[in-house]
Amino acid sequence: MFRNSSIIALIALAFAAGCDDKATSTSNNNTNNGVDAGGDASADADSRDPVEQILPSTNARVKFKGGQRWASQLARGLDLERSELCKEFGEYDCAADVHFIALGGVEPYNLRINEPLPNAPLTAPIAADRIALSACGLRAERDAANPADASLFKEIAAAPADEALRAMGNRLYQQLLSRDAQNDELDELVAFWADVEDAGADAASEWATFSCYAVATSTEMLFY
């Protein structure tokens, strides 16, 4: 079971991850923010102006990726086979079958649902949580079991240094959001360690799982 402190920190983290209202940093103006493409952290400070003016989008238009696209991206980012993602009863694919309609799918032949539901049902975020959490848990478990061959959490340890946390955090952003993390986003992930470290032997696993979950369920990951 996950502790309350982890959940609270997680919620804060989820809002922080990929939700920077200054920019989503997918453009050619994107800066490296002190982390190289290989995922190594740098001590260089972010030079952004703290009083930078925010100009709202004139279009203000985002679309949900839909369960299938999001799940495929999640699997690729976590270096998992698509078929390894969440299955209800170990058999029915969560994104492609069980929660398909809730996550924006259509089924015209029998259900007569010709277009995605105009509004996401209550179960949509629950389904997304479930898929993300199981995928992140699987990645964390595999990387912990075989650090030498880890794909995401290479530096995972009982007491990882801040630099290790930043490297793993940046790799998460690169693999899931296809961009480098910004310094304040990495700061959040480093700070998150303090919330889980008293979990003892489970701390590393919790940090990896929930850091991943926060990025995987961020606005930037779910919408475009």
Place this chain on the structure above:
Amino acid sequence: MTFRYFLGLVPLATMFLASAVSAKPAAQTAFCETYPDVPACTPGFVQCTTCHSVAPARNAFGAQLEEQLAPGAARPLSDQAFLDALPGALRAVEGLDADADTYTNLQEFVAGSDPSDATESPASDNACSTVDYRPSGLDVCAFDPVYVYKKVMLDFCGEAPSYAQMKAFEQNPTVDALHSTLDTCVKSEFWLAKDGVLWNMANAKIRPVQAIKSGENEGPIPLADYEDDYNYFVYVTSGDRDARDLLTGDYFVAREDGETTVYTPWQRSPIQDYQARGYGQAQAVARPSRAGMITHRWFLMSNTMFTGIPRTTAAQAYRAYLGFDISKLEGLSDVPGEPKDYDNKGVDRPECAVCHATLDPLTYPFSRYEGIGGGGELGQNYVPFSYNPGRMDRFVGVDGASVADTPQAGVLFGQPVANLKEWASVGANSEPFAQALVGDFWKVLLGEPPRASELQQFENVWRRFMEEHEYRVEPMLHDLMLTEAYGVP
């Protein structure tokens, strides 16, 4: 027999759309004589919903207009009195603000927004023009190729670009590179395969029902195979093909699934198709009478079914391919002297004629195409789902003698047409066809219909689709990709 009674209720149901104090369809064109250049008048007439919520109930603008319309004169106004008073009434209320959103009714009409809907308003001044600022990483004031690259990959290829792909694109963030990406993605399985994007765009046009599907994965009552329709839609809206074939093509398309889905057009007579695929799937309309998807077996089976004058069929064609939903009072354009009520359904009653003066002449060209059956006695010879010039005679016993007088000629957009082939040609070459098809893609790619502030961009795209691209979808998609609506974050 059950179907006959059921379908006989359709015109009756439409009676309840309007009361004896009905809307004035003539107002739709009269409005455009006063404001010919507003976007809503692009088809030559405005929608009933300009003044009505559901006719005869008026919306906020309609209520303001009614107060200025021959005040003091006895109601109901005659059509002529109504038309005489309308221009003055429109001018009288154009400076008012029906929905209290601070924009006058006229400003809203000019901008293409709804003066009765406070959630729609003319575009406010673009903040970008007054603020010299570009946030790092995302240009919200101009077309952003990197932002568009990610969207194109997701919309057309079905996958987000990887970190490496993003970095590579950022080295060369050009519009040419976007065009190249789009060219690649419109060949992807995500876009083209069964249950892909194009396939699913046809759902509302085809309205499949697995229980009555024939062919592969047939249902318990196999009547027709809608996969012919899906294959055809994907084929016509992809590659270098003329999308007007949706209504005018005289061929069919086979699909071969695999790592790369292959669509291949084919041409067979009904007999040849019967021999090749059997009765369950054979297309029964001979080549000279084919009119794209609206004469496909599934379309005739699922819409015409057993009816003599197949209004449901015409209404679905009008809705699916020309963008007008008559059940929502869209696309009404009275034909003088109509409806004649050849089948004695009572559609000439004033409250029914509001819609049927448009719908019935729209329907007559469909009347020679067989559905499942209907009319007459068992044993009478006819081929289901085929073209049959003498079809109406069979319905005399059901709908009365005058049903045999139902003409094959009809009227679409005020233009007389001799038969369904002409109907389809007029429809396919019309602005509403281009608007409807481009609008379908707009909704898929932007998640919603064009906003009021985007109507000019939308019009640019569909006009170029007609005039520059000769109705080919893929070049149109390149235009759409470059719009501000799609490309500005």
